[in-house]
Amino acid sequence: MLPLSHDEVVHGKASLLGKMAGDRWQRFANLRALFALMWAHPGKKLLFMGGEIAEIREWNYNAELDWGLLGDALHGGMQKLVADLNALYRAQPALHRLDAEARGFSWLIGDDRNHSVFAWLRHDADAGNDVLVVANLTPKPQHAYRVGVPRGGRWRELLNSDAAQYGGSNLGNGGGVDAEWHAAHGQAQSLALTLPPLAVLYLRSDA
Secondary structure: OOOOOOHHHHHOOOOHHHHOOOOHHHHHHHHHHHHHHHHHHOOEEOOOOOOHHHHOOOOOOOOOHHHHHOHHHHHHHHHEEEHHHHHHHHHOHHHOOOOOOHHHEEEEEEEEOOEEEEEEEEEEOOOOOEEEEEEEEOOOEEEEEEEEEEEOOEEEEEEEEOHHHHOOOOOOOOEEEEEEOOOOEEEEEEEEEEEEEOOOEEEEOOO
């Protein structure tokens, strides 16, 4: 289980948004990245009510959620992101089918302390259904950042947590990137990616 539960947002602990560092834009970007990482990681997800609209205050059992926040583009964008993550989770077997099996996950990058970039693959039982997850956890964009991939052809962006529709800066890869014969991370081919600030990308091969 991967819970962001009731216990995280009561008794003086602040809301999920309130725990995030940086200015207002960075706090929202950090929360979007957290959700995208959580949905991409093995394990069943639990998100307590209010997280999906980025509540500002702690949960109050005597009051309803602050639905009026959805009139703000950043709060509305968070709701849209969670909806899209849920849809993607259902549509991509690699994100859920082998949750409890080691063969469902493999690291690509877990040691880039200079850039705070992480990358992994989620696998399905059927070959070719891999989902590549790449996270840039700094406020600095990374350009031409190379990530090894297990097959060639075009890798399509399934989700970019920095997309404008979620309230992000809309920096990305124009919908997809072609693999190149440049070995990296134990793979014969790789992608040269633009990594948006404080953001997570999901990609899948069209091959």
